[in-house]
Amino acid sequence: MTLSTISGWGNYPKQKSQLLTPPSQDELKAIIIKENGLIARGMGRSYGDSANAPKVLRTTFYDHFIEFDEVTGRLTAEAGITLREILGVIVPKGWFLPVTPGTSYVTLGGAIASDVHGKNHHIAGTFGQHVNSMIMVLGTGEVVTVSPSSYGDLFHATCGGMGLTGVIISATIQLIPIRSSLIKQKTIKADCIEDVCEAFENNINVTYSVAWIDCLAKGKRLGRSILILGEHAKSGSLDLVIKDPISVPLNAPTALLNYLTMKTFNSAYWHGAKHNQNRLVPLMPYFYPLDAIGSWNKMYGKAGFLQYQFVIPKAGGVANMRRLLEEIAKTGLGSFLAVLKQFSNANKNLLSFPTEGYTLALDFKLTETTIKTLHRLDELIVEMGGRVYLTKDAVMQEATFKATYHNWEVFESVRKNYGAIGKFSSEQSKRLGLA
């Protein structure tokens, strides 16, 4: 038995793990029946330990298209295919993903298990809301077709269920039509957190909106941001240029990313942006700017980093966001990149992250104080009635999880009914006190 060292995209925590690569569905079933404590793992792009386990099932070889109806935009594919592969086929035919996260290097199954959201959450909701059906292998080895109308409880537990309900083999999703592969982008500069939240509200009908936020600015300028709006262009070509990324071959020296360099970068970025600028940008760099650099995670050095994304309710959200930003600025940790977004209502998926309010995503270099700082922020977020995104989490405590993901007990009962308990678990699920 060979063990390999694996970790999530944040390179923390690391784990010695046996990688299982069943070449066919029959062998996959046999492994699931025989082994315990498994978790499916695709591209390993969730940041923390949600795809870490002593035994992982690699799904990246299940990466075949099954059917694509170019007339209706209905796509069926195996769960290990990446969104990047899907884009290469669908965009030239005039279709696009209904919801996409900030990287195209995630698998279809991973996007469902994390119930990912994108810049259009306020309009389109999460990825799971566009899944018509999926085929899963349960802990019993049974293969079932799951949709909102058949095995509905299992469907809503699996979308956002972090791989803890079974293994997704394939899924059918409904794509959205586009007439061009270009995006009409508009940037708006906002001087403080109050201004940017107001700008989100004023642009609630725009399809895509997200704000880059300078989380190192203090006082009057706290929360100064650049709101980036986007719409699919109505005409133009459907050509798609997918370039191979430039790679960061080695871990950067840890000292490279420090308070000073981050402050300089953030400040330069803010001053460099133009207010009310309109331009046409290609789809790939618009949705996936960081995909241009392979392994950008190595910029944080060998120790790795922690991603932290939380949502707080809309009521009192602006004042609470100011308080949290102040708290973050006080720690001096600093985040190289911080992203703010407005969410609309939550969906029916049991562990899905988004709820109505404001969400902020940050990344922090891993140091001794980072984890303590995050636990302190967790406390504030619990108080404010918010929650933290499981896909990015590596350090959340059980009590925090159970206090903020109110459906966790229902989730556990669904897992129990479908033979998932004991079969499927990750380092994250153990930390969060799931059976």
Place this chain on the structure above:
Amino acid sequence: MKKVLIIGATSAIADHCARIWAARGYELFLVARNEERLQTILADLKVRGAVKVNKFCVDINCIDQHVELLNSAESTMSGVDIVLLAHGTLSNQESCEQSVEETMGEIQTNALSTISLLTLIANRFETRKLGTIAVISSVAGDRGRASNYVYGSAKAMVTVFTSGLRQRLFKSNVSVVTVKPGFVDTPMTADFKKGLLWVKPSLIANKIVRAVDRRRSEIYAPAFWFLVMIIIKIVPMWIFKRMRRF
């Protein structure tokens, strides 16, 4: 539009080559043993843009079916421009050492079946004075090592055979491309500990397709294996035989 025959079409490397050719709109004829997986790949290639894809299910060790297989490919596509031989199994060295039957079986799959196909294909292409034959050999065939010399010697036979065939067919305008991959992360190598030298099958496929386009003779994939193998080959035998099993 070219017509490609792929033997061992369910192998991860062949699958990725087929995807590139499908996206170019080529016509494909897939041969493999596992019907279900062959069907999965066939459907996938259609979505990726292949004009036509057909399949033929056979155990490649049934050498008496090779003529029928080639006839079927030629008549279905009305001709073949490119052949990719990608079938194979990764031998379990230790159990081969204990079993004549298993050793012979591995040589049969990884060398003899390929030799049979090459003999038939070479004659057809030679008559037409056109075509490209790409064969997946391995860096393991460059020098026998204790850890995998059964697999290695089968691949050595393929390398030497294709070298001779290339020389013979050169004047007939038929090119023979020998591909020597290093460590590739596929289901076939699932049980190996993966390190820095390991690459994805899509990368190897890119290199194979480019080598076919350019009618190259012999390629190491990735290219650094050329240097690695030079070093392994120049170690004097009196030292080599004393080295730890690797």
